[in-house]
Amino acid sequence: MPRTNLPPSRAQLHEQACIHCGAEDGELAPAGHVHTVTGENSAPLGWPVVACADGCTKEGQ
Numbered sequence: 583m584p585r586t587n588l589p590p591s592r593a594q595l596h597e598q599a600c601i602h603c604g605a606e607d608g609e610l611a612p613a614g615h616v617h618t619v620t621g622e623n624s625a626p627l628g629w630p631v632v633a634c635a636d637g638c639t640k641e642g643q
């Protein structure tokens with residue numbers, strides 16, 4: 583699970599942005615799933631997500 587408490591963006595939930603840092607450019611690789619417990623539909627959903635293929639260091643941790 584990502585450390586952020588913010589809900590993933592639409593792009594992140596649609597495998598279009600890194601789940602960790604939100605980068606939309608660069609190479610993205612599958613990074614498991616996240617489950618949203620709140621959101622537009624207020625139902626728990628599992629989403630396949632992607633992350634920076636070279637490891638995500640852009641957020642400082």
Ligand SMILES: [Zn+2]
Pocket residue numbers: 600601602603604605633634637638639640
């Ligand atoms: Zn990233």
